[in-house]
Amino acid sequence: MAAFKIKKKRLKELIDSLTKEYRVFIPVESDGVSSFKEVTSDSHLPTINSHNTDRPPKEIFFPQTETLFTYKEGKISPPEQPNTKYRTPNTDKIAIFGASPCDVKSFSLLDRLFGMERNVAKCSGYKDAYWINRRTNALIFTIGCNYPLSTCFCNWLNGGPFTKEGSDLLLTDIGEDFLVEPCSQNGEEFIKTKGLPIQKAAKVDIKRASTVRKEAESTLSEPVDITSLKEGLDTLWDNPVWNEIAYKCLSCAACSYLCPTCYCFDIQDERAGNARGKRIRVWDSCMFSLFTKEASGHNPRPSSKERMRQRIMHKFNYFVENLGDFGCVGCGRCIRSCPVNMDIREVINTIKNVKLTISNEK
Amino acid sequence: MMRSLENELKECARKLLTEKKVDLIIGYSKSPLPLRSTPCFIREEKDVDSLIFDLTCSNNLATYLQKSKCAEHRKPNTDPTVRMENRCKIGIIAKACDARSIVQLILEKQVKKEDITVIGIACTGILDLKKVSDRLNGKEILNYNPQDDEVLFEGKDFKKALKLSDILCDSCKTCLNPDPSVYDSFIGEPVSGAKTEKQEPMTELENLSFGERWEYFEHEISKCIRCYACRNACPLCYCEECVVDRTNPQWFGKSTEFSDTFTFHITRMLDTAGRCVGCGACIRACPTHVDLAPLGIKIEKEIKERFGYTAGLSLDATPPMATFNEDDKEEFIM
Ligand code: SF4
Ligand code: SF4
Ligand code: SF4
Ligand code: SF4
Ligand code: SF4
Numbered sequence: 004m005a006a007f008k009i010k011k012k013r014l015k016e017l018i019d020s021l022t023k024e025y026r027v028f029i030p031v032e033s034d035g036v037s038s039f040k041e042v043t044s045d046s047h048l049p050t051i052n053s054h055n056t057d058r059p060p061k062e063i064f065f066p067q068t069e070t071l072f073t074y075k076e077g078k079i080s081p082p083e084q085p086n087t088k089y090r091t092p093n094t095d096k097i098a099i100f101g102a103s104p105c106d107v108k109s110f111s112l113l114d115r116l117f118g119m120e121r122n123v124a125k126c127s128g129y130k131d132a133y134w135i136n137r138r139t140n141a142l143i144f145t146i147g148c149n150y151p152l153s154t155c156f157c158n159w160l161n162g163g164p165f166t167k168e169g170s171d172l173l174l175t176d177i178g179e180d181f182l183v184e185p186c187s188q189n190g191e192e193f194i195k196t197k198g199l200p201i202q203k204a205a206k207v208d209i210k211r212a213s214t215v216r217k218e219a220e221s222t223l224s225e226p227v228d229i230t231s232l233k234e235g236l237d238t239l240w241d242n243p244v245w246n247e248i249a250y251k252c253l254s255c256a257a258c259s260y261l262c263p264t265c266y267c268f269d270i271q272d273e274r275a276g277n278a279r280g281k282r283i284r285v286w287d288s289c290m291f292s293l294f295t296k297e298a299s300g301h302n303p304r305p306s307s308k309e310r311m312r313q314r315i316m317h318k319f320n321y322f323v324e325n326l327g328d329f330g331c332v333g334c335g336r337c338i339r340s341c342p343v344n345m346d347i348r349e350v351i352n353t354i355k356n357v358k359l360t361i362s363n364e365k
Numbered sequence: 366m367m368r369s370l371e372n373e374l375k376e377c378a379r380k381l382l383t384e385k386k387v388d389l390i391i392g393y394s395k396s397p398l399p400l401r402s403t404p405c406f407i408r409e410e411k412d413v414d415s416l417i418f419d420l421t422c423s424n425n426l427a428t429y430l431q432k433s434k435c436a437e438h439r440k441p442n443t444d445p446t447v448r449m450e451n452r453c454k455i456g457i458i459a460k461a462c463d464a465r466s467i468v469q470l471i472l473e474k475q476v477k478k479e480d481i482t483v484i485g486i487a488c489t490g491i492l493d494l495k496k497v498s499d500r501l502n503g504k505e506i507l508n509y510n511p512q513d514d515e516v517l518f519e520g521k522d523f524k525k526a527l528k529l530s531d532i533l534c535d536s537c538k539t540c541l542n543p544d545p546s547v548y549d550s551f552i553g554e555p556v557s558g559a560k561t562e563k564q565e566p567m568t569e570l571e572n573l574s575f576g577e578r579w580e581y582f583e584h585e586i587s588k589c590i591r592c593y594a595c596r597n598a599c600p601l602c603y604c605e606e607c608v609v610d611r612t613n614p615q616w617f618g619k620s621t622e623f624s625d626t627f628t629f630h631i632t633r634m635l636d637t638a639g640r641c642v643g644c645g646a647c648i649r650a651c652p653t654h655v656d657l658a659p660l661g662i663k664i665e666k667e668i669k670e671r672f673g674y675t676a677g678l679s680l681d682a683t684p685p686m687a688t689f690n691e692d693d694k695e696e697f698i699m
Binding site: 032034035036054057058067068082150152153156250251253254255256259260261271273285288291292293296306338339340342343344345346348349 | 588592649654
């Protein structure tokens, strides 16, 4: 595929031209927390930190709180004032500029779950109108990671700081310019738009990009082989190791709410007077004790042990079983945000070691 | 200096375990991240060497003493039918503020003094990672090195020393009781006598107009994603069923609409009124840096003025919410 480049100085022009057709989301830092915000007329350039944002961009397609419909005296209507933050799902096309490769991979993982048509062997079979409406025609500009963080481990999970899965265009920081590579049909189409502030990349640009990539990849830690993790987990349901792992966990949702691939939600009816109200969908987390509490009062996952097991099983076993890939992209957010410093890499290693001990004993 | 403190700590822990005074020690150990430590649970002498204590020991470990967050093998402690001698005896490492919260837990009958051995530790403050990150423009820190009143931070392409007093948590800078109020063993030298830069807690909130106060609440609370890390990290949020988790009836909306989030925070502030020890664990736990400390400080001050009580300073005190005094001010009761 042909490669292009854009001067960093002209990024703003590119983003401005995008806003004519798209609602554009860019990484912005505010009060020490970076997240994706919609470009408004007084926005500045995106905060390009060359690592992923504190809050993942999943909330663009899957907001924390979403009104599904409102009801009034037996009549149901679509949300009038849907999401103050993310407006009507199906009226606008969304462009995301500056997501990291791991986050973009998370979109394609959630596509399998929420039923976007994609050519994958495994998908859930369920179609989620809200996700699909926002995702359809979304244009994703990924920026590769020149400087991965010490918490990044995308390379354990079939990813890497410059992988393209889920991207429409991949940008690589090569100094004064970004190398721009279209990597989907939408990306190819977009690059043909008249008047874009881009030009064809020269051989040296492409060479520079490949050096940058090699350097970045070499700074990631040696990947741990997790090819048989799923099978390993199949045998560990009753293992006491879960106690050991979960002991310090506080059962909050910092890890899952900031995880790009966690998608559990709750449905709630909010009454606003007699026979009036709305039905909303809000994020939920398997780490909360309330998550599985039944009406009788019984809770099949009464302690952090069962909840931690669920989180790990879901990501590294059920997800593989049902959707054909690990439900973790190695972004490292859960490691950075956990109040007691649970490190999912250590968890993976602990599990691997238990598995080894068991098979050695046999 | 840190090293010898740690040695003293390890020795103390080893002794408690060998003499079978405790079954379990709750402390801190190194974490894979350079500026963090992680809670650890030590049952055997051989693991004692993993204990550390330094500027990164930010968790309030007293949260692990609670019933509602009780992990499996501490269950016997919360079961009234289990005899005293069969209960798990816990040694817990406590900074001054953590010790205060342990006192509160004992006063509030959440734990029994007999079950707990408090290993008080001299603490001169904990790093505020947000302050560090702000001063280093968010660059990733790979190594740090404390030196007297400075800390040297290193990353991929930088080295920078920051003044310790600029990067300590607010709660540490304003800590008025830097030595544990209650302990069975004490590690290090008492801090109170030492030269410190403690200041009266700021009560900046009082100087704001109503409009400005509201703005401040709106700003802080709208950052909240309702992950409840603050609540769960707090040693004094121990209700077996938190009111926000009630489903029948359901008192709280679950969304991140401002009114829902606001109600959660205000309720938590009121629930911890007169009990909060200002340890700041909730603030450090928050992934989005929601900081309502000024309100907490204001409440603490109010309680002190009205009831002459400061949480967690003495095992003989009666918490104001557990008693009634004819002279209590009640000008707001019709
Ligand atoms: S963020 Fe940490 S403490 Fe909270 S649920 Fe996740 S692992 Fe447990
Ligand atoms: S589990 Fe952790 S590392 Fe994996 S995708 Fe989620 S937040 Fe990122
Ligand atoms: S995990 Fe990989 S893709 Fe994600 S930010 Fe880090 S280096 Fe980039
Ligand atoms: S509310 Fe915060 S400062 Fe107060 S005791 Fe709980 S964790 Fe500590
Ligand atoms: S830890 Fe922070 S984001 Fe989470 S519920 Fe508490 S204030 Fe909100």
